[in-house]
Amino acid sequence: MPKVSVIVPVYNVEKYLAQCVESILAQTLTDIEILLVNDASTDESLKLARSFEKDSRVKVLDKPHGGLGDTRNYGAVRATGEYLSFVDSDDWLAPEALQSLYSSAEKCSADIVVFNFVRENVKEDEHRVCKLPVSFPAFDQETRDTLLRELIGPDPTDSPWRQVEMLGCAWRRFFRREWFLENHLSYFNEQEIMLEDLPVSIMAHCLTDKVLVLGGAYYHYRYNPESLSTRYRPRKMEMMTACYHVVREFLQKKGLYGQYGERHLAWLLRSAAHSSLVNCFSPNNDADFAKRYKEVRGILRNPVLRVAAHSDYLKNGTRADRIILRLLRFKNTPAVYMFYQIYSNMLFKNAGKR
Numbered sequence: 018m019p020k021v022s023v024i025v026p027v028y029n030v031e032k033y034l035a036q037c038v039e040s041i042l043a044q045t046l047t048d049i050e051i052l053l054v055n056d057a058s059t060d061e062s063l064k065l066a067r068s069f070e071k072d073s074r075v076k077v078l079d080k081p082h083g084g085l086g087d088t089r090n091y092g093a094v095r096a097t098g099e100y101l102s103f104v105d106s107d108d109w110l111a112p113e114a115l116q117s118l119y120s121s122a123e124k125c126s127a128d129i130v131v132f133n134f135v136r137e138n139v140k141e142d143e144h145r146v147c148k149l150p151v152s153f154p155a156f157d158q159e160t161r162d163t164l165l166r167e168l169i170g171p172d173p174t175d176s177p178w179r180q181v182e183m184l185g186c187a188w189r190r191f192f193r194r195e196w197f198l199e200n201h202l203s204y205f206n207e208q209e210i211m212l213e214d215l216p217v218s219i220m221a222h223c224l225t226d227k228v229l230v231l232g233g234a235y236y237h238y239r240y241n242p243e244s245l246s247t248r249y250r251p252r253k254m255e256m257m258t259a260c261y262h263v264v265r266e267f268l269q270k271k272g273l274y275g276q277y278g279e280r281h282l283a284w285l286l287r288s289a290a291h292s293s294l295v296n297c298f299s300p301n302n303d304a305d306f307a308k309r310y311k312e313v314r315g316i317l318r319n320p321v322l323r324v325a326a327h328s329d330y331l332k333n334g335t336r337a338d339r340i341i342l343r344l345l346r347f348k349n350t351p352a353v354y355m356f357y358q359i360y361s362n363m364l365f366k367n368a369g370k371r
Contacts, residue, residue, distance in 0.1 A: 022100070148175035189236065
């Protein structure tokens, strides 16, 4: 049994796949298996993945197209390692990543290890270490409770956690495989639920007390501000609301919604609705005024958003919180349309300058 199974979903990434796989093959921990799971790529990704099978640790799995969540799940149930590591195929690992994660997990008998990462800005050729605001290493109840709260929703006032990026990502966690499978954890379909890995991270943190947080930045995340900021996602609010409902149902089942319900509603308001309104005015959205106006009106009429907008949870939050709360509370479509048109244009313009 290898110490770690590294699962790499592969879909039309011929440009980046070699760097990703080579970083895994170069790990100081050599007792690993690498599952390259091809999700019906239409470019040369599968051929490139096959070329790495000359190393006996690499296995290529070819499957029908099912999306990122389905591809991760396909690899997880076929893995044989003691631990699972998920690596997106356009990212890469630091050489000591798996050795450090494995040794630390074994020492603490951890079910989950959470770690920091490096954000690699491909446009500006610069990188930045993104750290959690905790004292490392952390294996205490207070840190575990804080992580769960922050995954579920924002603090009611400003805090260092508001600056944390990518907290719910699958690749920011290292799982004990047996525990992962015993708890029937599986990722969702990103065509139906946006942020398909966030509910799984929340579920995982609810299901164990054995959570270790390390200070190392072991993962290199490829960040493209242009593609991320300008990409238009149809049905975004609908899919973010679906994510909300999955988490809500789980928290209710665990008897935790009374404790975290207001915080989770604030997530829908602050993250889902706000980002969905910005999305309406993406430069890549070719809809005319009437269609954009209809989309804005539809978001404002979202039944769960109406509940969230009348919560006072964020009334003492940041200036941005208060503006968003005031705008969305009164459901004035023309005012919201005008605000987000101006705000989004400024946002996209500044993103283009970075």
